[in-house]
Structure formats: C-alpha cells, structure tokens
Amino acid sequence: MLRQTTSRILPRLTRPSALHQRTFAADAGDVIGIDLGTTNSCVAIMEGRTARVIENSEGARTTPSVVAFAEDQSRLVGMAAKRQAVTNPENTLYAVKRLIGRKFGDKEVKEIDSLTPYTICKSTNNDDAWVEARGEKFSPSQIGSMVLGKMKETAEGFLGRPVGKAVVTVPAYFNDSQRQATKDAGKIAGLDVLRIINEPTAAALAYGMDKADGQTIVVFDLGGGTFDVSILEISGGVFEVKSTNGDTMLGGEDFDEVLLAHLLKDFKADQGIDLGGDNLAMQRLREAAEKAKRELDGLAQTDVSLPFITADATGPKHMNSKITRAQFEALVDPLISRTIDPCKNCLKDADIAKSEIHDIILVGGMSRMPKVQVRSERRQRGALERYKAHYTNFPLPSSPPRPPPLGNRREVLRKEAQ
Numbered sequence: 001m002l003r004q005t006t007s008r009i010l011p012r013l014t015r016p017s018a019l020h021q022r023t024f025a026a027d028a029g030d031v032i033g034i035d036l037g038t039t040n041s042c043v044a045i046m047e048g049r050t051a052r053v054i055e056n057s058e059g060a061r062t063t064p065s066v067v068a069f070a071e072d073q074s075r076l077v078g079m080a081a082k083r084q085a086v087t088n089p090e091n092t093l094y095a096v097k098r099l100i101g102r103k104f105g106d107k108e109v110k111e112i113d114s115l116t117p118y119t120i121c122k123s124t125n126n127d128d129a130w131v132e133a134r135g136e137k138f139s140p141s142q143i144g145s146m147v148l149g150k151m152k153e154t155a156e157g158f159l160g161r162p163v164g165k166a167v168v169t170v171p172a173y174f175n176d177s178q179r180q181a182t183k184d185a186g187k188i189a190g191l192d193v194l195r196i197i198n199e200p201t202a203a204a205l206a207y208g209m210d211k212a213d214g215q216t217i218v219v220f221d222l223g224g225g226t227f228d229v230s231i232l233e234i235s236g237g238v239f240e241v242k243s244t245n246g247d248t249m250l251g252g253e254d255f256d257e258v259l260l261a262h263l264l265k266d267f268k269a270d271q272g273i274d275l276g277g278d279n280l281a282m283q284r285l286r287e288a289a290e291k292a293k294r295e296l297d298g299l300a301q302t303d304v305s306l307p308f309i310t311a312d313a314t315g316p317k318h319m320n321s322k323i324t325r326a327q328f329e330a331l332v333d334p335l336i337s338r339t340i341d342p343c344k345n346c347l348k349d350a351d352i353a354k355s356e357i358h359d360i361i362l363v364g365g366m367s368r369m370p371k372v373q374v375r376s377e378r379r380q381r382g383a384l385e386r387y388k389a390h391y392t393n394f395p396l397p398s399s400p401p402r403p404p405p406l407g408n409r410r411e412v413l414r415k416e417a418q
Contacts, residue, residue, distance in 0.1 A: 031165040031194060032155045035202070036144060036182065038097040039224025039252055039365065041065045043151040045159070051206075054158045056150075063154070067146045068092040069133045077150040089117035089283040091133040095253050098225050099140040101178035104129045108249050115257055117279050144185035152189055166191045171221075172198040172230050172244040200230035201239050203363045213237070215358040218346075222339065222372060223364035225251040229342050231350040231357075243349035245342040250335060252293070252366050258331050259289040263304060263321055271317050273310060281309050285319075296325045297368045329371045336371060 033044040033051075040062040044053045053061045058079055068081035069091045076084065085092040095116070102109050104122040109129045113120040119132040123139065130137050148168075155163050170182050179196050186193035200219035212234055219230045228246030232239050263285055268274050275281040288304050295302040306319040347354070366372055 029165060030155075030159060030161070030163045031167060032152070032163055033167045033169075033202075034148060034151045035169050035199075036097065036148060036151075036185075037062075037065055037224055038095050038226060039065060041147050041151055043155050045155060054154055056154045057157065063147075063150060064094070065097065065147050066092060066094045067096075067143050069136075073134065075146065077146050086280065086283045086287065089279045091118065092283075093118055093131050093133060093138075093143055095225050096131060096140050096143040098248070098253075099129045099131070100144065100181045101140075101175060102129045103127045111249065115253075117283065139181075141181045141185040142188060144182065145188035148185055148189035148191060152191055164190065164192055165194055167195045167197055168193055169197050169199045169202045171226055171228050171246065171248075172200050172241060173228055173246050173248070198230070198241065198244075199363070200228070200232060200241065200244070203361055204232055204234070204239060207361055212359070216242070216352060216356050217359040217361060218357055219361045219363060220339075220343075220367070221246075221363040222366040223251050224366075225253050227251060227339060227342065227364075229339070229346045231346055231352060242352065243346050245346040245349065247338055247342060250338050251364075252290075254335055255293055255332050255366065255369075256286060256289045258335065259293055259323070259328065260285055262323075262327075262331055263289060263319070266321050267309070267319055273312065273317060275310060278310060284309065292323055293328070293369075296323065296328050297370065300325050325370070332371075 030045065035042050041064075042053055042062045044051050046052070055061055056063050056078065060079070063078040064082040066078065066081040066085070068076040068084055068088060070076060070084070070088065081092060082094075085094075095112070098112055099109065099120065104120070104127050106129065109120060121130050121132045121137055122128070123130045124137060128139065130139050131143065132138070148166075152163055152166070166186060168182055168186060170179055174182070182196060183193045199221060203219050203221065204217060214235060216231065216233050219232065221228050221230075226246060226248050227250040228244060230244040231242045233242050234240075260282075264275055275285065284306055288306055292302050292304050301322060301324045304319060304321045304323060308316045309319045310317050362373065
C-alpha cells in the first residue's frame with residue numbers, strides 16, 4: 001500500500017485564488033485572476049499575501065458563463081441571462097467555451113448543435129464555428145469577452161478603480177489556437193492577458209502544492225464542459241506537467257443532458273406527449289435537471305416538479321418525477337466510465353507508476369458527485385478500492401478520507417495515510 005498518499009477535493013471556484021501567488025511588478029497595477037469556465041466563471045485578487053475570490057453584485061462567488069440577447073437588443077450576462085433562458089432559449093448562449101478553436105464541420109460541433117436551443121453557424125470569414133442570436137453572428141471569443149468583461153466589472157466594483165490586466169486559466173490540453181482565442185477574448189474585453197495558466201497548475205497552486213517540493217501529484221478535473229487529468233511534478237517551486245489527457249466533450253453539461261433525456265422519456269411514457277420540440281418546456285426541463293443533479297450530491301432522492309409543463313386538448317399537464325441517487329448514478333455510469341482511458345493514458349505518457357503518485361486533487365463541480373468523489377467511511381473501504389481501480393486507475397490512500405458534512409461540501413478532504 002502507498003505511503004504518504006492523500007486524496008483531496010478542490011472546488012473549481014477556488015482555482016482563481018491561485019492565479020496571483022506569483023508576484024508581479026509593482027508598476028503593473030492591479031492584476032486579476034480569472035477562471036473562464038464552461039458553466040461558471042469567477043475572478044480573484046490578492047489582498048496582501050492572501051488571495052480572495054470576489055463576490056459579484058448578487059453576493060455569489062461564481063457567475064454563470066451565460067450571455068443573452070433580449071428582444072429590445074439589450075445584452076445580459078451572468079445570472080440575469082440565465083434567469084430569462086426559459087422564455088428566451090434561442091437567444092441565450094451557454095457552454096460556448098466548448099466551441100473555442102473548433103471548425104463548423106467538426107463532429108463535436110454537430111453534437112453540441114443537436115443539444116442546444118441556440119444556433120451554431122459558420123463564421124463569415126472561414127470555417128470556424130460561431131453562434132447566432134437575434135440574427136447576428138458572434139465568435140466564441142466575442143462571447144467569452146462578454147463573460148470576461150463581467151468579471152472585470154465585478155473586480156472594478158470591488159476595488160473601486162479600473163482594472164486592465166489579468167491572468168486567465170485554460171484547460172491543459174488547449175492548443176495554440178484555443179489559447180490565442182482566449183487571449184483575444186481578453187483583449188476584446190479590455191484586458192491585457194499577461195499570462196495563460198493551465199487549470200491543473202492553478203488548482204495545485206490554490207491548494208498550496210507549491211510547498212510540496214519533490215512530489216508528484218494528479219489533478220483530476222471534471223468540470224461543466226470538459227474533463228482533463230494531469231500529472232505534475234513539483235521541484236524547487238517549479239511545476240512540470242509530465243502528461244495531460246482528457247475529453248473535451250465530457251462534463252456537467254453532459255450529465256444534465258442524460259438526466260434530461262430520462263425525464264423526457266418518463267413524461268412521454270406517462271402522458272404520451274413528446275416535449276422534445278417545445279423549446280420553452282425543454283429549457284424548464286434543462287434547468288430542473290441541473291438542479292436535481294446538484295441536489296443528488298447530498299440527497300438520496302429528489303423530486304422534479306414542473307406544473308403546467310405543457311397542455312393538450314384534455315387540459316394542462318404537469319411533471320412530477322422522483323429521481324434517486326442510485327437511478328442517476330446508473331444513468332451516468334457510461335459518462336463516468338469515459339474517465340478511465342484518459343487516466344490510463346496519462347499514467348502511460350508520464351511513464352510513472354501508481355506508487356509514485358503522492359496526491360490526488362479532485363477539481364470541478366462534478367467532483368462533488370459521490371460516485372466521482374474519493375470519499376468513504378472506513379467500512380466502505382473495499383468498495384471504494386474497487387471503485388477507484390475501475391473508475392480512475394489511480395491509487396488510494398491507505399486510509400480513505402471521511403466525507404465532509406452535507407452542509408460543508410466545499411471543504412477540501414484531507415487525511416494523511418497511516
């Protein structure tokens with residue numbers, strides 16, 4: 001059994017707090033750290049030697065990466081955009097980060113297009129994948145710039161002065177085109193992007209792994225739109241990414257879609273009505289699926305109740321469906337299984353044995369799902385070992401960590417191996 005191996009869970013929202021642990025020149029002015037996520041984004045600053053994630057105008061530390069265009073041509077970003085998505089699904093753009101650096105003819109783009117109510121179109125200049133709203137075409141960089149602009153506005157509101165410089169995180173497997181598109185988004189938003197930092201490196205910094213010299217760590221990042229796993233070696237305060245792997249089409253959005261399809265199937269079996277062509281109903285269902293998914297992180301069962309979801313000649317119809325955690329885990333088991341090969345390949349590419357891994361850091365919103373989390377009571381140790389061997393191909397600590405209280409899931413799990 002491994003020695004000095006721990007397993008840790010790091011919420012995605014804390015990652016930007018790492019972006020300023022490097023000291024910039026005093027004359028650089030304020031520099032903010034931004035995590036531009038597929039589902040949510042957040043911004044952080046340094047207060048002395050302490051990093052702080054800034055709350056937005058609504059008091060939340062994360063802002064939905066959603067942009068909407070209203071009928072009066074006004075533009076909404078963040079929670080305001082997400083709230084009106086039910087009544088304006090065709091002009092509410094979300095998960096656009098998945099389109100960065102992709103061509104319109106890509107298989108992945110076709111897959112995304114089949115799942116979203118908004119229109120994905122071809123660029124006016126080349127074969128790049130763009131989006132359309134209210135008859136106007138936008139590049140993913142433009143949409144990203146609107147979200148970055150919201151983060152900039154949040155930071156300026158907190159600081160009380162203009163901000164012009166930023167450090168932005170990107171997935172480790174982003175290619176040069178995708179990294180440049182992210183920098184372009186910052187430029188459009190009025191930000192000088194001083195540095196692009198790989199998300200696994202930012203996650204390790206946020207956890208304080210810069211103090212763990214001579215160790216090899218794994219960052220397992222299952223976020224809203226993408227999955228990536230990286231192996232990092234820390235030496236003399238320098239992070240060397242030994243290998244990285246992942247799936248650009250695996251994340252919380254896909255878990256939502258699986259649950260959405262299940263709810264649609266149940267409703268059709270119960271009422272004989274297919275809601276697939278009703279954009280208004282679909283958006284309500286999509287929001288309900290996301291809410292149910294989150295609730296099942298801490299509950300064994302949840303209810304999906306949507307009154308007046310549709311109507312026919314016999315009158316209005318309502319949805320009342322119960323979803324258990326076991327049901328949901330069975331539904332998404334194929335998605336979780338897709339994390340196996342990237343983990344195996346990552347170990348192989350790094351030419352590192354399991355016994356050489358000191359730490360595992362779980363990052364991203366989906367890492368809160370019990371079947372993804374590395375968490376178990378001692379009495380579940382055998383089952384946890386079988387689960388880890390099957391699902392992540394990474395070693396376990398010799399003493400599994402105890403789960404956090406239900407009301408405190410943002411805490412990092414940490415228990416040194418005996």
